[in-house]
Amino acid sequence: MAHPQIAAFARLANGGQAPLRTVYGQGSKLSRTMHDIRYDELHDEFFVVNPFAEAILTFRGGTSGQESPIRIIQGPHVKIGGNRLDVDPIHDEIFVPDARRIRVYPRGANGDVVPIRIIEGPDTQLTRAESLSVDPVNNILVVGFNKGERDPDNGALLIFNRTDNGNVKPRAVIRGPKSGIIRINQMAVYPPKKLIVATMPGLVDQMEPPNAFLGIWTYDDNGDVPPKWKISIGPRTTLKKPFGVVLNPKNKEVIISDMRLNSVLTFSVPEIF
């Protein structure tokens, strides 16, 4: 992307309506490939990864312009690795996937910190962990697998306990043709209904994959399980390649970013909430 930025739009923004604020520039320490962003309501902060400088950036909630992050986790002991993250504001932890491992950092950390836990080892089945979402209420951690151009296997969803550490087995693995999962990008969880909401954008090198969708599973699913609900691509939804997702339970909305459309689409989906 020629111009990295974080743009903040009003919830009701529609069409070409301008953002209310943007974060960008040298002072922001942003880079392109910010494949995740998480807002922490409890502390009024938001979090992104700069993968090129291997840093977790924490901004105050109302950050605008070329304002700098209030905390930066970066250094030889940090070893970020991945592009995505999630935040547990209740237990004050940040989770970062890095292919074969999940690293957990203190939320309030600043500087060159060692992870407080690492889920890693052959029993974890972690090989291509690229995204995750944490549920601090039900103590669940869901991990999404990617599929690169040369990977033989399709992606999956792995469900761990939030406090897992070391070489632990996942509680459940959702994988297989019925699941429809090829690769998983950004995910969200909905603790009250124990739901996993994940974007499935299809093969990485296909511009308009025919089988992309947004899938909704439950924490109890295990094996080759189809999603319970599915927001499909197509002429009615207008979706082509869903990459990002966030829930707005207050207004019973699912908000999806679509790479192929360079757009953000808001769907009213009261039945899942």
Place this chain on the structure above:
Amino acid sequence: MLKARRRGKLWLLFGACAGLVLALAYGSVSGLMYAVAQTPARAEDRTPVTIDRAPQRVIKDRYPSFSAVAIDPEENMLVVTDENLFQILEYDRRENTPPSARLTEPKRVISGPNTRAEMLCGVYIDPVTKEVYVLNNDTQNWLPVFSRDARGNATPSRYLAAPHGTFGIAVDEEKQEMFLTVQHENSIVVYRKQASGEEKPLRTIAGSDTQLEDPHGITLDLKNKLIYVSNFGNAQVSPPGSRGGRRQAESYGKFEPPSITVYALDASGNVKPLRIIEGAQTRLNWPSQMAFHQPRQELFVANDADDSILVFRAGDQGDVAPIRAIKGPNTGIKNPPGIALDIKNGEVSVASMGSHAVLFFPVTADGDVKPLRIIRGGPSNQIALNIGNPGAVGYDTKRDQILVPN
């Protein structure tokens, strides 16, 4: 009055019941297609409930975001890449969109799934064949080349499997070599200009000594045999002598100031820059594409986050101020990632991503000056959203705002 209200309620109840019966009969409730009424015993056997309904709202920029620009003065060709709608657009460089006009229509558009062109960020016009070379920065690891006549959903005349994360392109026509910057590897790769398929680079500049730190723009001084590279400053620290690159076991990240690093034209491997332009006086702020003016021996830099074009002397080094800067409200420059020089006509053209425009200035322009001409791809009052490959989305519950990172 009370009776009438009761009657109204009854009708409402009747209407709701009738609607529900109809909806169930046709298998649809507010666009929700349900599959089977009864829940299967095993989750594996369930059929997903497909939610097939229109979005309530869509945030989308309908106009092109100009990410890079190239000029061929002999044919008056102006080619721009559009990162928003995934297009390659050609205009006549002499066009000037009147203030009252919505936009200027391009002479040709190349776009579609056959093009292997998507997140476009670099462009080059062959001065002889007029072929157009474009770079994908993400999502498609290809460098497609299009003929002078290609248009629409055209198949490229050839394409090279380029490394993931290429950004800038420069060509040495005398030696028929093509130079690319690679963000993801902190490297410069040099290919045969006619390279295609899985062909490997002739040489690579990469490693711990190079000080390549998220490299973006690249331009060549062919008289003095030099390569100029702009860096955002997202650095990887790796042991001395190592190959560098991202995610190496022994490397880690670090923020460095933005810089312009200079190398010998034939440099290869883990080489130190000959000199560096870096420091507070340089005013560099996300320095993006660059262009070198051979006769004037000046380096032009599209300074993205400062809404400016900076001009340095060819021999500048260290913490130096630019000799000229085009910046200010009159210029119309907003988030410029792209720049090209038209030496024949004495102009610099700027891809102003934040205003859907290409702006033309005299090469000697300095300060808050109005452009000579503007080619607009969208209405003048329509701000560009600059959404590019939105890999994620967040929601600020306190402010009721949707957060969209690129």
